[in-house]
Amino acid sequence: xxxxxxxxxxxxxxxxxxxxxxxxxxxxxxxxxxxxxxxxxxxxxxxxxxxxxxxxxxxxxxxxxxxxxxxxxxxxxxxxxxxxxxxxxxxxxxxxxxxxxxxxxxxxxxxxxxxxxxxxxxxxxxxxxxxxxxxxxxxxxxxxxxxxxxxxxxxxxxxxxxxxxxxxxxxxxxxxxxxxxxxxxxxxxxxxxxxxxxxxxxxxxxxxxxxxxxxxxxxxxxxxxxxxxxxxxxxxxxxxxxxxxxxxxxxxxxxxxxxxxxxxxxxxxxxxxxxxxxxxxxxxxxxxxxxxxxxxxxxxxxxxxxxxxxxxxxxxxxxxxxxxxxxxxxxxxxxxxxxxxxxxxxxxxxxxxxxxxxxxxxxxxxxxxxxxxxxxxxxxxxxxxxxxxxxxxxxxxxxxxxxxxxxxxxxxxxxx
Amino acid sequence: xxxxxxxxxxxxxxxxxxxxxxxxxxxxxxxxxxxxxxxxxxxxxxxxxxxxxxxxxxxxxxxxxxxxxxxxxxxxxxxxxxxxxxxxxxxxxxx
Ligand SMILES: Cc1cc2nc3c(=O)[nH]c(=O)nc-3n(C[C@H](O)[C@H](O)[C@H](O)COP(=O)(O)OP(=O)(O)OC[C@H]3O[C@@H](n4cnc5c(N)ncnc54)[C@H](O)[C@@H]3O)c2cc1C
Numbered sequence: 001x002x003x004x005x006x007x008x009x010x011x012x013x014x015x016x017x018x019x020x021x022x023x024x025x026x027x028x029x030x031x032x033x034x035x036x037x038x039x040x041x042x043x044x045x046x047x048x049x050x051x052x053x054x055x056x057x058x059x060x061x062x063x064x065x066x067x068x069x070x071x072x073x074x075x076x077x078x079x080x081x082x083x084x085x086x087x088x089x090x091x092x093x094x095x096x097x098x099x100x101x102x103x104x105x106x107x108x109x110x111x112x113x114x115x116x117x118x119x120x121x122x123x124x125x126x127x128x129x130x131x132x133x134x135x136x137x138x139x140x141x142x143x144x145x146x147x148x149x150x151x152x153x154x155x156x157x158x159x160x161x162x163x164x165x166x167x168x169x170x171x172x173x174x175x176x177x178x179x180x181x182x183x184x185x186x187x188x189x190x191x192x193x194x195x196x197x198x199x200x201x202x203x204x205x206x207x208x209x210x211x212x213x214x215x216x217x218x219x220x221x222x223x224x225x226x227x228x229x230x231x232x233x234x235x236x237x238x239x240x241x242x243x244x245x246x247x248x249x250x251x252x253x254x255x256x257x258x259x260x261x262x263x264x265x266x267x268x269x270x271x272x273x274x275x276x277x278x279x280x281x282x283x284x285x286x287x288x289x290x291x292x293x294x295x296x297x298x299x300x301x302x303x304x305x306x307x308x309x310x311x312x313x314x315x316x317x318x319x320x321x322x323x324x325x326x327x328x329x330x331x332x333x334x335x336x337x338x339x340x341x342x343x344x345x346x347x348x349x350x351x352x353x354x355x356x357x358x359x360x361x362x363x364x365x366x367x368x369x370x371x372x373x374x375x376x377x378x379x380x381x382x383x384x385x386x387x388x389x390x391x392x393x394x395x396x397x398x399x400x401x402x403x404x405x406x407x408x409x410x411x412x413x414x415x416x
Numbered sequence: 417x418x419x420x421x422x423x424x425x426x427x428x429x430x431x432x433x434x435x436x437x438x439x440x441x442x443x444x445x446x447x448x449x450x451x452x453x454x455x456x457x458x459x460x461x462x463x464x465x466x467x468x469x470x471x472x473x474x475x476x477x478x479x480x481x482x483x484x485x486x487x488x489x490x491x492x493x494x495x496x497x498x499x500x501x502x503x504x505x506x507x508x509x510x511x
Pocket of ligand 1 (some may be wrong): 235258
């Protein structure tokens with residue numbers, strides 16, 4: 001069924017009796033050509049592009065819970081391509097371009113909103129660093145603009161411009177950045193993949209791999225063995241847990257990142273803003289809630305909930321930047337488990353086991369990567385060669401000394 | 417989280433900074449044949465378990481000692497705290 005404005009009007013006039021489920025609920029078959037483990041944004045996008053762009057069939061997505069229940073449904077929905085390094089910036093800019101055409105491509109309203117992102121500057125050294133980053137973005141075909149204090153005041157008059165320690169001295173803007181309705185991304189890809197014949201199998205946890213003579217023959221699941229010619233791990237925060245079943249140790253630690261939403265307010269924050277003197281970022285959802293977050297909790301965790309010290313830290317940073325924030329009541333907060341890699345950049349690669357592939361290490365920035373990650377992973381699965389924008393995302397970069405360390409933190413995942 | 421410091425008693429985890437897996441104590445032998453491979457594993461690969469995890473915490477705003485904390489990553493419950501120097505010594509590392 002194609003969705004359209006006309007369809008909405010027709011259904012409204014006929015009692016909404018014509019809507020159908022957006023995807024099937026199939027029983028698992030005994031084997032597939034492609035098994036994608038994890039029904040998050042990346043897994044569903046991979047399945048979609050495998051079918052659509054690479055013309056493959058006999059594809060299944062296995063999800064242990066319900067699709068969209070992981071980080072794709074827990075993140076703060078920011079998309080952007082404001083990276084510095086060569087391995088990253090072309091990939092994220094490719095992703096942003098895919099976002100720009102996504103809703104037409106999927107025939108699904110994902111509420112892609114290019115309301116702009118603004119990284120605030122508080123010191124002269126930061127201005128130099130952000131100018132360099134803006135130039136790197138422009139060199140890679142992205143958009144970037146340095147804004148003056150007056151330009152920022154016109155759009156965000158309520159910010160704390162004259163803080164004694166951290167006055168606002170300008171900002172790096174990417175006008176094409178913004179937010180996307182995160183659940184709709186999972187649902188849109190699921191519906192589009194399903195209509196191309198992909199089996200989306202929920203409540204199906206992968207509990208092990210069947211590996212013989214160095215080749216992966218399929219997966220053990222809570223619903224029995226499923227054979228697979230190519231098996232693709234795509235489980236974000238659960239990456240180390242899953243790959244340990246194939247006796248692999250990864251350059252990844254899992255930590256928890258929290259997010260916060262206030263009560264609904266009238267429109268006040270037109271774009272996404274990030275604080276440059278502490279870790280705090282904020283946008284306003286279309287329902288009116290201020291959506292914000294900050295530092296991860298900083299220790300290994302699989303608990304999907306954080307602790308109070310980070311809540312205090314995030315709120316303090318928020319108050320330092322937007323004093324009015326203190327008048328809004330916090331409605332909800334939650335945590336998601338992130339696959340923090342050793343250099344803060346992701347991995348899309350084959351493993352040493354034939355037929356077993358890996359996608360992970362997205363840290364707290366993988367939502368914006370969803371379309372490009374799906375495309376690049378599909379390319380790898382279909383052709384056994386890395387996609388042109390993912391050539392740097394190899395496992396062996398750590399052994400070979402080619403880290404992609406945007407923040408220059410070294411092998412310390414909780415600091416990226 | 418409250419960390420029960422072996423010398424100072426229960427302290428708020430906020431006084432500490434977190435380094436990571438306590439296997440970082442086991443620095444490989446730089447003179448070994450396979451040192452390059454061992455250092456790659458040491459620096460970059462982690463077990464990252466869901467469950468009990470032995471990890472290094474530094475009492476930065478306290479007595480500046482390093483602790484080995486055994487903590488459940490699924491519940492955040494802390495079950496054991498040792499002085500890292502004792503752990504290292506028991507492995508014949510520190511003097
Ligand atoms: C609080 C928070 C805020 C964030 N904010 C942003 C942001 O503003 N911008 C941004 O770009 N990124 C952000 N991120 C990061 C982003 O959400 C993730 O990097 C991205 O969603 C990860 O990819 P995914 O969608 O495929 O993961 P997920 O949705 O987590 O998908 C993985 C799936 O695998 C399933 N799974 C796990 N184990 C198994 C198994 N054994 N068998 C079967 N299925 C399994 C899980 O149930 C899950 O559904 C944020 C993350 C968090 C937690």
